[in-house]
Each structure stands twice: as C-alpha cells, then as structure tokens.
C-alpha cells in the first residue's frame with residue numbers, strides 16, 4: 083500500500099513540471115478559428131490512439147510543433163493528417179494537446195483511458211461444451227468479439243473496461259445462460275436477469291468535484307474539491323487558472339468581448355481521476371445569465387418533438403392514398419398524416435404551447451408504392467406499406483403521400499418564423515431495392531454482401547455484423563466504405579440543408595454506418611456552417627454501450643445521439659415495481675462521464691421502435707413479453723390515472739436532466755400500444771379528456787421552466803437522494819438552481835433533503851404547488867403518489 087502512495091506522489095510532481103512547461107507558451111494565444119466549434123476531447127485507448135486532425139481542423143496545417151503533458155508520446159504520421167498517441171502510465175487523467183503554427187495555438191482536451199484490465203474466467207466443472215462464448219456490455223453483446231482461451235479446464239479472457247457494472251450472459255453450446263459461478267445478477271430491464279461483472283473505480287471521495295461559484299468583473303471563480311489542478315479552455319485555447327485553497331480563478335480573455343457566444347470549459351483533476359467538463363456559455367466577456375438570450379442556434383436549448391408524419395395529423399385529405407394490397411393490415415398502411423397537418427399544428431401554436439422549439443420530421447422522401455416485408459407469427463399475418471418512410475426510393479423527391487417540395491419549404495419557413503428548428507430524419511444506411519439509382523448501379527458492388535461466408539443470410543445481425551448486415555432482403559445496405567457511395571450519400575444529405583434550410587439531422591441506424599461516412603458528411607456540414615453562419619444539429623440513433631455510442635460523437639462526427647441507456651433506466655424505474663432509481667443515477671453519471679456534463683444527447687419519452695410507455699406504465703404490456711405480438715394480437719387500451727402520472731414522471735425527468743428532451747408524438751397525451759406498428763397509432767387533437775390535458779399541460783409547464791432556467795440548461799447535476807421510489811436531484815448554475823423531486827410510490831411521501839447551497843431559502847417557488855418548507859438547508863416537500871415537484875429560485 084505504501085509503495086502505491088509513493089508512486090502517486092512521484093506522478094504528481096512529474097505532472098506539475100509538465101504543466102509549467104506548457105504554460106510558458108501562453109504568449110501565442112491568438113484568435114484563429116480554424117477549429118469549428120468546441121474541440122471535443124480525445125479519448126485515449128488502452129494501447130495506441132489515432133487522432134484524425136481533419137476532425138478538428140478545416141485543413142490540417144503544417145504545425146511547427148504539437149505538444150502534450152508529461153507521459154504522452156505523440157507521433158505525427160506520414161500523411162500529416164493523423165497522430166498516433168501512446169502514454170507511459172504517468173499521463174494525467176485530463177490534459178491538453180497543443181498545436182502551434184506561427185503565432186497561432188490551439189488546445190484540444192485529452193482524456194487518459196479509464197479502462198482497466200479485468201480477468202474473467204468460467205469453470206465449467208464436470209460439464210463439457212463444444213463451444214463457450216460470452217456476450218455482454220463489455221463486448222457490445224457481440225460474442226465473436228471475445229475469444230475465450232481454454233486452459234487447465236477453465237475458460238479465460240481479459241477484458242479492458244472502465245469501472246462500472248457490466249451485464250453479461252454465457253453462450254454454452256450456443257444457448258444463453260447466466261454464469262453459474264457468479265452469484266451477482268443485474269436486471270436486464272425486460273423482466274429477466276443477466277450475470278453481473280462489477281469493476282470498482284476510484285473511491286467516490288477521491289473523485290474531484292467541480293462547480294462554477296461566481297464571477298467578479300472578468301474573473302470566474304470555480305470551486306473544486308479533491309483537485310490538484312484545473313484545466314480551463316476558452317473556446318479552444320487553454321487559459322491560466324490560479325489556485326487558492328479549493329477555489330480556482332480564471333480571467334475571461336479580452337478577446338471574448340468580440341464574440342456574441344463563446345464558451346468556457348473546465349476540468350478538475352487529481353492524480354487518480356478527472357471531472358467531466360463544466361461548460362459555461364459566454365455573452366461577450368460575461369457568463370450568460372439570461373436564458374432568453376439563447377436562440378434556436380444554441381443546441382443545448384433545444385426541446386424536440388418527433389413528428390411521425392403519416393401518424394401525426396391529416397391536414398389534406400386530397401393526398402390520402404393507401405397501398406392497395408389486401409395483405410396489408412390497416413395498422414401497417416398509410417393513415418393520411420402529412421406536411422399540411424404539421425403546418426396546421428405549427429399555425430395553431432401546438433408546439434409553442436408545449437415549449438417545443440425543434441421538430442424532428444420522420445423521413446419524407448419517396449418510398450415504394452407496394453407492400454414489402456411480412457409479419458407472420460402465430461397466425462397473424464401482414465405485409466407492410468412504407469408509411470414510415472424508412473425505405474427510400476429517392477434521395478431528393480418528397481413523398482406525395484405527405485406533400486410536395488413547396489409544402490416542405492412552407493413548413494420549414496413557417497417553423498423558422500416561429501423560432502423553431504426542423505431536423506430531417508435521414509436514412510444513409512440503405513435504400514429500397516427499387517431505388518432507381520441503385521437499380522442502375524447495383525452491379526458495381528454498391529452494397530455489402532447479403533450472404534455470410536457460410537452461406538447464411540446476413541440480415542438483422544445487429545451486433546455480430548454491425549457494419550454489413552441488411553435490415554431486410556429488400557433493403558440493400560450501402561457499402562459506405564466506398565468513397566463514391568459516401569460522397570453521393572453525404573451530398574444527398576447536404577441537398578436538404580442547402581435546398582430546404584433544414585436545421586440538422588436525426589441520423590437513422592448510426593452504428594451500422596462506418597465512421598468514414600460520418601466524417602465526410604460532418605466535414606461538409608462544417609464547411610456549410612462557415613458559409614451560412616448557422617449551426618446544424620446532428621443527432622444519431624445507436625442502441626449500444628456508452629463506449630460504442632460515444633465513438634460516433636465528437637468534433638469530426640455527431641453532436642450527440644439518443645441516449646437509450648438512460649431511457650431504459652428511467653422507463654424501467656418508473657414502470658416496474660421492483661426496480662428503483664439507483665440504476666437511473668448510475669446511467670446518468672455514466673452518460674456524463676462519456677458525453678460531458680452539459681452534453682446534448684437526446685432524452686426520449688419513447689420512440690417508434692419501443693412499446694408505448696403508457697402500456698408499460700399501466701402494466702397492460704409486460705416488460706418480458708413480445709410486445710410486437712402483443713400489439714398485433716390484442717387490443718391494448720388501458721389508460722388509467724396511475725399510467726398518466728407515470729408517463730408524466732418520465733417527461734418531468736427528461737425535461738430536467740442534461741441533454742435535449744425529446745417528446746415522441748402522442749406521449750404528451752399518453753397514447754398507448756404495443757410495439758411497432760401498434761406504437762404508431764394516429765395522433766388526435768380533439769376532445770382530450772382531463773388526464774390527457776393535464777399531462778400535456780405538464781409537458782408544457784416543465785419545458786417552459788427548462789427554457790427559463792440556466793441551471794436546467796447548463797447546470798451541474800447532483801444527486802441528493804435515490805431510493806426505490808424516490809429520486810431527488812439538484813441542477814445549479816452560478817446562483818440559479820432547481821431541485822427536482824420524484825415520488826414514484828403509490829403513497830404520499832414527505833421527502834426531506836439537505837441542499838448543498840449557501841443561502842437556499844430566498845424566494846423559492848414550487849412549480850406544481852405542492853406543500854414545501856425550507857429551514858436552514860433542509861428542504862421538505864410533500865409529494866402525492868406518482869408525482870413530481872420542482873423547487874427553484
């Protein structure tokens with residue numbers, strides 16, 4: 083143990099030297115803006131790390147030098163466009179990579195890997211198996227990613243994973259099984275349990291904490307406990323932080339005066355761990371304190387609504403046209419929703435009333451006018467129309483079921499006039515087999531192989547053949563590794579920004595598309611941003627581990643993705659009796675670790691591929707059942723008071739955690755249903771009952787509070803209480819704060835928490851008018867069954 087402590091002291095001394103040598107270069111601070119936006123942190127791998135300079139720089143220039151902190155080795159590769167980083171074990175948890183060219187300097191944050199080598203073994207005892215495999219959170223549920231070595235009667239491997247909890251299953255002769263040698267289990271969110279591998283991390287009391295305390299003149303003062311140092315960047319330049327006890331002060335650079343919006347980011351660290359970053363928007367040389375000054379261009383201030391065009395609102399019956407095929411069940415045919423319907427609802431102020439300022443439109447390009455696919459389970463059969471839009475037969479033509487080019491322009495112009503963004507659901511992964519461009523070129527090797535080497539079909543192999551699998555035999559997966567295909571698809575995405583003024587994309591099937599496509603597209607988006615002076619939001623869709631999800635986020639790729647891990651944790655905690663909020667805390671903390679404190683991940687109330695949250699909240703659909711079959715085989719209709727309240731809790735949490743809240747159409751009035759297509763019933767706007775109205779009112783109330791509180795948009799997140807039925811957390815930004823209290827029990831609960839605030843009792847308000855008291859630092863709130871409250875200043 084003693085040796086361990088000495089070695090830490092040595093590392094600290096070494097680091098300090100590294101920092102001093104770095105600080106000498108401050109004279110080179112310049113105003114060059116070659117890096118678009120904020121440079122995302124480079125996350126080191128356990129061995130070598132490749133840095134793509136094109137991700138950061140418009141045109142990677144000839145740098146005079148590139149330096150890093152002590153312990154880091156930097157090799158610039160021959161192509162000059164990539165770096166290879168390695169470290170000797172002494173690198174600080176957080177540092178910067180500095181690039182020098184003439185009088186210009188840029189700094190890019192660098193995170194040391196938090197991964198540890200964790201040995202795993204499985205002893206089959208007296209049983210013999212032909213094959214033993216493992217799949218779990220540590221290998222993205224892909225058994226072929228891990229080869230177990232069989233030695234002395236035991237199956238073994240090493241995993242390199244960050245501290246945390248990992249659910250897994252063994253595949254014994256191909257059959258899923260819990261690990262018989264491991265008594266620890268973790269709920270899989272679907273009514274079953276996986277084995278649990280726990281990897282301990284840095285003790286909680288040694289992890290630095292960081293918050294921004296106040297500003298005086300041009301000085302910003304941070305409070306950081308357990309921190310040896312603080313790294314502060316203004317935009318992409320490191321600025322000095324002066325330490326005094328547990329506080330650090332920085333001077334906001336004079337040059338910030340010339341910027342309507344720039345950012346300060348800060349990381350505290352010690353020799354064991356670093357914080358995730360705190361991000362503070364500036365207005366000229368002052369921290370932004372008035373959220374009314376945020377515009378729809380401030381990505382963090384977006385509140386999104388997913389319009390499933392065919393199922394949202396029928397504004398024009400003249401374009402109603404079903405696919406005439408008796409094999410299509412009415413649920414799987416066009417129901418008439420269109421762009422006119424969306425326009426009408428924008429005009430009615432429907433979105434504004436709910437505080438929505440970003441409309442995500444489901445795909446609007448032409449799709450096949452015939453039935454495809456087949457659902458055939460236990461006597462229920464149906465083919466499908468392409469009412470959903472995810473089977474493109476064109477890159478540029480608007481689907482006549484929804485409207486035309488002029489209608490789309492009208493919709494977007496109208497939304498912009500109401501200060502709302504519109505993002506397009508973009509499908510780059512595949513086209514429909516009748517897509518004319520594909521038909522004309524399919525002999526040129528445009529797609530991945532439909533068959534695997536063993537002759538079996540490579541369809542729906544989501545994890546094992548993530549980048550090549552086909553979604554269905556009639557949906558060819560484009561080979562986006564081919565430069566000409568990536569050029570064409572990225573140009574077709576740009577077409578929508580340039581010709582229609584869309585404000586960004588929701589990207590379908592992100593993890594099934596190679597990184598080169600995202601890099602190529604993002605390069606084009608950034609070049610266009612320079613031309614228009616606008617910023618475009620890019621959110622991806624990836625089901626997977628935070629590591630996989632975060633591998634698509636960063637300066638050269640996407641802004642964020644939809645956070646299904648957080649969604650699953652929140653929805654199971656709220657809808658399943660036996661599961662508490664502890665897992666929500668774990669997942670939210672994990673998201674902060676991977677995506678940053680003020681990330682812009684999408685926090686959904688539901689989506690088109692999940693059971694309606696109402697059906698789970700009422701218990702009418704069980705988490706472990708086949709919810710597609712449930713939707714096809716029976717009429718799911720139950721919507722009771724408890725169900726509405728639980729759906730309300732999910733919206734309330736989404737509206738108050740870091741990220742972009744996303745309302746799935748219909749969840750604002752608690753639509754119910756099983757899975758696809760039963761989770762896509764027609765929305766309605768007339769004759770809402772009192773429970774529907776109350777739920778929609780609450781969505782609007784919390785969304786508007788979010789937009790009016792800097793703490794909810796940019797604040798730190800601190801958990802004050804997490805039990806089975808109760809969750810309390812604090813968001814804080816300078817003196818602005820909000821305490822969010824959730825009671826998911828079926829009884830009234832008086833919740834009492836101590837607020838870690840200096841003077842919390844000034845002018846407190848209660849959004850939902852529940853009884854509360856504040857004495858000293860103790861807040862007490864009486865929460866009825868399945869209710870929430872937000873106490874704020």
Ligand SMILES: [Ca+2]
Nearest residue numbers: 398402418420
């Ligand atoms: Ca219509």
